Structure formats: structure tokens, C-alpha cells
Amino acid sequence: MRTLPTLVLALLLAGTAARAAEMVMLTPNEGKSVTGELIKANREKVVLKVGEGDAAQEVSFTWEQIKKISNGITREKALLTWAKNHPELLCESCKGEGKVFCAACNGKGFLPDLEKVPCTKCAATGLMPCPYFSCKLGKVPCDGDCLRPEVGTWTKGKEGLMWRRYVFNGGFAEWSERHYGEVIKMKDGRPTNMGKCPKCKGTLKMDCPVCEGKKTVTCVACKGTKLMVPNCEKCKDGKSTCPDCGGSGEKAAKKPDEAKTPAKP
Ligand SMILES: [Zn+2]
Numbered sequence: 001m002r003t004l005p006t007l008v009l010a011l012l013l014a015g016t017a018a019r020a021a022e023m024v025m026l027t028p029n030e031g032k033s034v035t036g037e038l039i040k041a042n043r044e045k046v047v048l049k050v051g052e053g054d055a056a057q058e059v060s061f062t063w064e065q066i067k068k069i070s071n072g073i074t075r076e077k078a079l080l081t082w083a084k085n086h087p088e089l090l091c092e093s094c095k096g097e098g099k100v101f102c103a104a105c106n107g108k109g110f111l112p113d114l115e116k117v118p119c120t121k122c123a124a125t126g127l128m129p130c131p132y133f134s135c136k137l138g139k140v141p142c143d144g145d146c147l148r149p150e151v152g153t154w155t156k157g158k159e160g161l162m163w164r165r166y167v168f169n170g171g172f173a174e175w176s177e178r179h180y181g182e183v184i185k186m187k188d189g190r191p192t193n194m195g196k197c198p199k200c201k202g203t204l205k206m207d208c209p210v211c212e213g214k215k216t217v218t219c220v221a222c223k224g225t226k227l228m229v230p231n232c233e234k235c236k237d238g239k240s241t242c243p244d245c246g247g248s249g250e251k252a253a254k255k256p257d258e259a260k261t262p263a264k265p
């Protein structure tokens with residue numbers, strides 16, 4: 001059970017200092033992982049104490065620089081904890097999120113009133129390369145029962161070829177790499193070559209299930225229409241920085257005299 005300890009830790013963090021020392025490994029987006037005592041995790045950053053005694057130093061990372069932390073804490077969890085523990089400090093406009101819906105696009109992230117433009121994601125072709133990880137030119141490795149180099153144990157043998165051995169009651173039988181793409185099955189108690197793999201026809205490759213062998217799929221951005229509505233330039237994904245807290249999410253950001261200054265006409 002991993003969720004519970006993480007939650008308990010999150011509660012301990014309280015946005016400022018962790019009361020219980022915990023060693024974590026932090027993996028940044030760039031550079032080496034750092035192991036140290038987690039001493040702070042607030043809305044902006046995570047601070048670790050690295051090293052012992054006199055050599056100990058604090059190392060801080062902004063959330064943007066962090067790929068992951070070994071105890072599973074994320075910015076969202078740290079923020080939630082902070083918000084729970086400091087409700088009085090939350091910005092009233094954005095409720096601590098630091099962002100509000102963009103007024104220019106009404107939170108949509110794009111401007112539906114503007115004329116559509118050629119899709120930038122697919123160079124207006126309506127298609128994008130197949131995103132499936134193992135798809136190469138529309139083909140993926142065969143997942144049938146055929147002999148192939150990545151399945152089973154192959155050892156160098158006669159004629160300098162790679163051989164795969166099948167052991168059975170009466171001894172063993174071997175097939176060389178020349179039989180890639182053929183299916184070996186037990187028949188009448190002994191391994192038998194059943195001929196070419198019905199799935200890949202002996203080619204070791206089959207059509208990619210995602211693009212069906214076509215190498216491309218419909219562009220997700222324009223849904224194949226080749227046109228898209230331009231993105232709102234005032235925001236990112238429909239949200240913009242909260243004007244009241246400047247994105248900190250905290251109410252206390254304003255200085256007392258500034259708060260008293262009457263608004264300009
Ligand atoms: Zn916008």
C-alpha cells in the first residue's frame with residue numbers, strides 16, 4: 001500500500017517544514033539524481049538537505065525542474081496540503097490556484113470567432129505519423145508463435161548460424177535462423193515445423209494495430225480537417241495568471257500601503 005504513507009507525509013509537510021525527516025531521491029529533468037533529506041515542499045519548490053554535518057547544504061529545485069521524487073510527492077499534493085493548512089492565506093480570486101480563466105477566450109484556450117488557419121500540428125495534411133511506440137513504417141513485430149530472434153534462447157552453432165533447441169521426451173530438435181517466421185509446435189509428442197506463421201506470413205512483421213499498416217493516423221489537433229482555430233495568445237490552455245495574486249495563489253502578496261492606495265482612474 002503506497003498511497004497511505006504518501007498522504008501522511010503530505011500532511012506532515014504542511015507547506016513549510018517537514019517535521020519528520022525523510023530521505024528521498026529527487027530526479028531532475030536534467031542532470032543527476034540527488035538524494036537527501038526532504039525539508040521543504042511548497043508551491044514553488046522542493047528543498048533537500050544533502051550531505052552530513054558541516055558539509056550539509058540545502059539544494060532547492062523548482063517544480064518545473066523536477067521529473068520525480070521517490071516518495072511520490074507532486075506539486076499538486078504539496079499545494080493541496082498547503083491550501084488545507086492555510087485557508088486564510090488563499091487568494092480569493094483564484095482560490096490558491098494562481099490562475100484564473102482567461103478573459104480573452106473565456107477559458108477556451110482558443111478564439112472561436114477568428115478564422116481558421118492551416119493546422120500547424122500536421123502541416124495541414126490532416127495526418128500525423130503513427131504514434132504507436134513500436135510502429136515502424138506501419139509494421140510492428142509479429143506477436144504470433146513464429147521463430148524469431150527476440151523469443152527463446154538462440155545459440156551459435158553449426159554453419160555459424162543461430163540455433164534454437166526444443167527438448168522433448170525423445171531428445172531434442174533444433175532449427176536455425178533460416179527458419180525465422182516458421183512455427184514450431186508439439187505434434188505426436190515431438191516438436192514439428194508447422195510451416196510459415198499465419199500471422200506474419202514468415203516476414204516476422206505484421207500490420208501495426210494502431211495505424212493498420214498505413215504509417216499515419218488522423219491528426220489529433222485538427223481531426224483531419226487540416227484547419228484549426230488559432231490558439232488564444234493571451235493564455236495557455238484557457239487559463240492565465242491570476243491578476244490579484246500574480247500567480248502565487250497567496251492573499252498576503254499585497255503590501256499594506258499598496259492595498260490602501262486608491263485605484264487609478
Ligand atoms: Zn485565452
Ligand SMILES: [Zn+2]
Binds near residue numbers: 197198200
Ligand atoms: Zn509471425
Ligand SMILES: [Zn+2]
Binds near residue numbers: 139208209210
Ligand atoms: Zn502504426
Ligand SMILES: [Zn+2]
Binds near residue numbers: 219220223224225
Ligand atoms: Zn492537423
Ligand SMILES: [Zn+2]
Binds near residue numbers: 092095248
Ligand atoms: Zn490569485
